[in-house]
Amino acid sequence: MVVGANESSRTVATGEQGDIDRDAVLPGERSVTDRMLVVGVILAVAAVLWHVYAIPIDNPFYGLFANGLDLEVYRAGGAVFRDRTGLYDGPVVFGMEFTYTPFAALVFVPLTVITLVHAKLLWALATMLALVLLAGRCLLLLNYRNTLRTWSFALLAAVICSVLEPVRTTLWLGQINVFLILLIIWDLTRPPSARLRGVGVGIAAGIKLTPALFLVYLACTRQWRGLGVATGTFAATIGLGFLLRPDDAYSYWRGQVTSAGRVGAVDSPGNQSVNGLLAQLLRFFDVGRYSSDAAGWTIYQPPTWMWLLALIPVLALGLTAAVLAHRAGRELLAVTLVGMTSACASPFSWGHHWVWLMPLAILAWQYAREAENRWAWLAPAGVFLIGFSWWWTFTDRPPMENSPHPIGIGLFMMPRPDNSVWFAYVTVPIYAGCFVLVQLVTSAVVIRRYCGPVRIPPRKAQPCRLPLTRSFPSNTP
Template sequence: MSVPVSTIETTAPPTAAPTEPERRAIPAAACWVISILGAVAGVYYIHQVRQTMQVMMHLMDLSVYQIAGHRVVDGASIYDTPLLGQTRGVWEFVYTPFAALLFVPLVDLHGDVFTYVGAFGNFAMLTASVLAALSMLGYRRDLRLVLIAVPIAGLLMWCEPVRETMAFGQINIFLLMLVLADMALPDSSRWKGVLTGIAAGIKLTPAFFVVYLLVTRRYRAAVTAIGVFAATVLIGLAAMPKDSLSFWSGAFADPTRVGVPENPRNESLRGLLARTIGVQGVHQLLWLAGAFAIAAVCLYLARRLSLTGYELPAVVLVGLTTTAVSPYSWVHHWVWLAPLLVYLADLALRRRGAVTSIGLLIAVVVASGGVIAFFDPTMSSIYDYPAGSHLATFLHNGYIWLTLALFGAAAVALRRSARDALPAPAR
């Protein structure tokens, strides 16, 4: 699988926070088209939820978060035993003590209120994430942008990681919103880094964005993020000293708390290797070396993209990489495919070329799980193709292949951009 080179380019690269005169309005015609498509997609999604509630809105993970909140209130440990059932590696709490404190308000939610908070809360955060992405693309932050973000979020409900996050009531869209909103702030803002620090204080993988801030020389924002992260650790320690000791003394680095790495739904590099060659002994070193190499290449490409004004694709690459190199990444962890689709769609609409359209189509097919659920939500994704064949190896790791293809597209595009910037030879 490959993504066309020009899918990483833009006609007028915006900076992370362009000044207002540089911002552009979304064309009225595009607003109407997107609004109609988004309304149809959103209404059809709601129809499927009503028809198959136990498939598309069971909120199992949100219920587990609620149990974690109950344990905090009752003074019981959240790490000693699984939150649900007795099987190790199933329904164990894998977030920080600070995250458990954030789940305490869920204790008082019951019945339909619980369902509405889970569903509409995630949709509202997805809409906010779209707003942040569009802002990073240089669009004018006005009422029209707010209104168009809603139908775009409706379209993104058919991105498989978003759809699964909604179904499980997962926290991933919340983390996506925090990081995107933070990266959309101007570098001069004293608040830049705060939301990234909070995100890392909830789940450790967003801490990779601190490294991104460092390599792009936004040192104040990086220090702010580190300081806020440290504050979340101290808050957790003060409120839950025993659990904090358990988590930071080893529980945070134990991937078995999530499950076996060869699980077909583990869409990370470690999952890919576990399903093909295993992850014991030398294979464990191979995974670590591969993860380090992918992270290093990502930071190199993201730095160059950011310094040349392509902030959103740079941030998206970092987000995808955090998921790719994580020891365990469920499908719903890949919500960074949502802003990728926003970027590619914007590019395809403005360039109106076959290459960018093909790139968008490839990304849509991969991110939607083969658009199977659009026709029948009870059907499996293409990533559930039976194991034991070369096709299964390809399909089970579709997100990894897409990420690596985007690396290649970014590298070639940056090289082409640098070549075009060279002065013409003297005659």
């Protein structure tokens, strides 16, 4: 889906007397053009109009900022942690259980000292800021100059990417994923010698276990210092949970951590992981051998051996592609690949776990700009086509909070025909595994591009705070 757009280290040129020439364009450095800004404004306005009118922004339940259910769960989990009333003993709010670590509940405690209205407002503003920072970080890593024009384009890119289902759902539910992704990308795209590089990965894994796959990535790429810091930080978050709430920590790590059913029905269309893909296929083909009844529902779930048999090749493909991208100096691409692979590996990955599609879309866009073949524009088009937040109305369901049912859903949530029609055998597998498909195609393309002798770039690659030097090093292979 995307191959490596050029990422290289950047420096600031100095004049004869050591004064900084901030307007100097270094070799390989990029500037945001007028055309980029104009197209960006047009697409951003279109995205805003989509949010306002397609799924009306004033809809009391389905509007862009109207839900906030996950934020309420975070806040309730923080309150339970604060009050020592049993974090995993049952639902914390609206019949919803707290599924994150005890350390995550500690992180959410500050949300309990403000009202829910203020918490939702601050969280929405922080999420939008994080999206802009994420887009800006990606552009800087793609060697765009650190200027007002670049950050203006980052704002436009964030608005454009808000039409992606993982991003829209993050805003709609008040999800935390964009903060974790920003933390990981900031952490791992710093120079290898950066102080405490790896601490962001450790904190992210301590909040939500999925980023723990980055520990494997650091080991595969022999980034031992970063691996040590990340592992130590992750262990510290676990230890802090046991220190402050030993009963909750014991309950979580003894059994709650492996219970995917606490997150949702494994065969739910919203489960965009390898495990979810298998479960949905078992349901489609009605393989009763792997079904069970739970609370009046029949749930299909693959056995562990089947899940691992399908997962191991996906892990191998994703990590191999990430290692090759790292060796080629494409650290943003490598980190994005690991992030998508971690979503594939999780027993349950909601669509909003795939906010990694945002940096992928930016990488795909830059790749298309650099490519000589116009067919390269199929890469960003494909990311947006599969990841788009499509409009749908469920006319057979009662209104939620007196709201009609126009809702922004991912391709994976589209109504599926039963197996009595031939095209169901094409559409259902695609719907069930569309995000997994993105990871597989992206990994395969990256491996095809970078497999073979690759010159390892200088270890000083990709600083974002630029040193003052008169030299112009580049890690472009």
